Amino acid sequence: MWLVLILLVLIAFIVYSTVSWKLHPFLALLAAAILAGFAYQVPVGEILKTVASGFGGILGYIGIVIALGTIIGVILERSGAAITMAESVIRLLGERFPTLTLSIIGYLVSIPVFCDSGYVILNSLKNALAARMKVSVVAMSVALATGLYATHTFVPPTPGPIAAAGNLGLEGSLGLVIAVGLLVSAVAALAGMLWANRFLKQDDRALLDEAPSELLAEDVDFETLRARYGTLPTAWQAFAPIFVPIALICIGSVVALPGKPLGEGVVFSVLSFLGQPVAALLIGLGFACTLLKGEDKRQQFHDQVAAGIVSAAPILLITGAGGAFGAMLKITPLGDYLGQSLSALGIGLFMPFIVSAALKTAQGSTTVALVTTSAMVAPLLGSLGLDSEMGRVLTVMAIGAGGMTVSHANDSFFWVVSQFSRMKVSTAYRAQTVATLIQGVVAMILIWLLSLVLL
Template identity: 30%
Template sequence: MQDIIQTPSPFFLLSVAALSIVALLLLIIKCRVHAFISLIFVSFFTAVIAGIPSEEVVPTLMSGFGGTLASVALLVGLGAMIGKLLEVSGGAQVLADKLIGKFGAKKSPLALGVTSLIFGFPIFFDAGLIVMMPIIFSVANRFGGSLLIYALPAAGAFAVMHAFVPPHPGPVAAAGFLGADIGLLLMVGLLVAVPTWYLGSYLFGVYSGHKFHISLSNILHSTESNLQPIKLPRFATVMSILILPMLLIFLDTGLNTLTAAGIIDGSNSLTRVLRMMGKTPIALLITLLVCLFVFSKDYGMKKLDSLCSESLAPICGVILITGAGGMYGGVLRTSGIGDALAGLFTDTGMPVIVAAFVIATCLRVAQGSATVALTTTAALISPMVASTVGLSSLDLCFIVIAIAGGATVLSHFNDSGFWLVSRLLEMDEKTTLRTWTVMETLLGSIAFLIVLVLSFVF
């Protein structure tokens, strides 16, 4: 099955995409139809109206659903088990105590955000957020107030690192298409990511927390278990467990970056094995096994097995709704809506950095995936970049960041990350649009404005 079955007029495809979004808004918010049902219903009719052949409609739906589950289900399941063990053992409490001791109670959201920025350097958004959730819940449980005050700064930190900073796949792939220097992009990405996070995530997260009260979620922080920690683990033990997946994932992302730069031979057997160990599901599996080994001495495997089972029950809804969001995004990709919209802006004559942001934004809104929007836009504008005279190495990095900014904004129903955040924090869809979607739009727009200004200065 090819990605684009047929491509009617761009205006027709734009109308289909707009109507499908309106239909989702009405079904979920106005009619109160469950998000899982609404997404499947709208995905089906969007596929039919957009012109996907009848024999390909169901395979397209299943492909989008299954592809998302393949990338999300293992991460959420393994991460939920790790989170439960850290919670019940007192590990989350230990780390929260240390953070608060260093930063103070009033700056605990800042502490969580800074920690997430560090963890987010090699670890992907969804995996990082899942691993940090028990610490976020522990801090929120201690100090009270809206969960958003603590969760949005951390989630935003993982989002900016994933979008703007190598060795994450989006910026690395875009750099490859445009010929940008990876080392220079790393420096520029970090310089842009930190102020972008502070303005668009930390400050907005604190503001949102005072405006919207979200009670502590029971997805990972459960009160069902009355088990009290036999003895609190050492801080070094907790940090080692949290850093372990980060180090393992860096084996994959770091070695991939070195291979792309031609520094090492990617076909080497040792390199391939290390990269396999660094794949996110394997890294989380290894971390979970280490958790079981460490805590089995105090709690026994029978109790740990019970805790792992308990951790899986609440996340079924998270996984299914996230998969349905991937189904909707897959339909929009397969129908050709994203490519048709991007094509409208390719030859408009606007500055290349502005065109990069606009095209990435269209792709992001049309099909949901930030990584797909980022890499596809880079491929689309690479001829434009190649034909533009006078672009420096810095300019190429600025264009990559502009693309990443466009690929970050306006996260909504077709983005699996939207549903992951919504269900982990147990927010309704309207509140998620007013918080998470606005934050993502702020992050992408601020990053774009920063590099746009820098492109005129340098």
């Protein structure tokens, strides 16, 4: 029990130090990671090594993506392309349901694209839509984040659901996993969007540290800003830096499917390379360069890259520190304690949900929670009454529902969402963390209802 209490104290420390003491989240997370090492009695020589490896590990995964995505976002904003994107989406989908629009976009994009990368890529579009529709950027951020998070957690080819399905013997039934996952994730995305609507009309000045872009600055009128850019880019020019990388990542995910639909030759190698997020975003940056105007385009490009790097720096540091905190928790006895304590509960589908939720909350990674819980649960399926094809599919869904409950300070996605949106830490807990709790619980209720009908 003391293992859980330490985690709760560490989370309280992060929130209190950033809100009341005004300590920068980077330092608060680093301090929490080191304190966790001492509190969980990690060998002293391993504490700083774990902090460093956790910091570097998460940035190795998402760092270049954040930097490239931020640079593309700066170019989209300063060229007027973000305005074109907002007006194009509004013409297509209307202005009545702004959060629904972003939730649908996130839901579709995150089927092949990691939610972290998807949020970085779509951040400029989200800001432009919030400014154009005159609604809260917090609400729009949560709607986008929860839409992305839903399919990321439930729908292959994301690695977490695929690994969980493999551990439970469903390699040949991925189609069924995808079909059920699409249904469950749609309900989870809807639950997240409805929570986001709670912030739709709230005053962002009380919720944000600063405006996330000049489009959302208090003293800037959208129409005035539009006029400042003169001739705006076409819809193709505006969307290409976003949708070309998304398309490439989608193709990369398809060619990497277990069945290898395009074989394993040259085409496979080329598309696999181009489908990696870093390669795809470099190509997106190339398309963004076509938006530069005027004579001295080289200097413009240099200036906008520099501005993007400056904007990305605090996000990178905070995300890395969050990775360090999560890495420290992973090497403590907390995960084993929670798994052993909860796996003995005879509560059917709710057992894998609770184990996965406990692991996710404790160590931060959805993928780790899905892989670990599925490996732990696989031998118990018979005793849980879930040793059928549909029982295994619903177990994957229950593990996924737990794996999204909840996203907080030890999860890199929490910091990507909060820092790109410039949310206060307290706001991010009220908006993003609670949204993921609601998503997980609602999804689990739906899975339980499906089990009553299908099992």
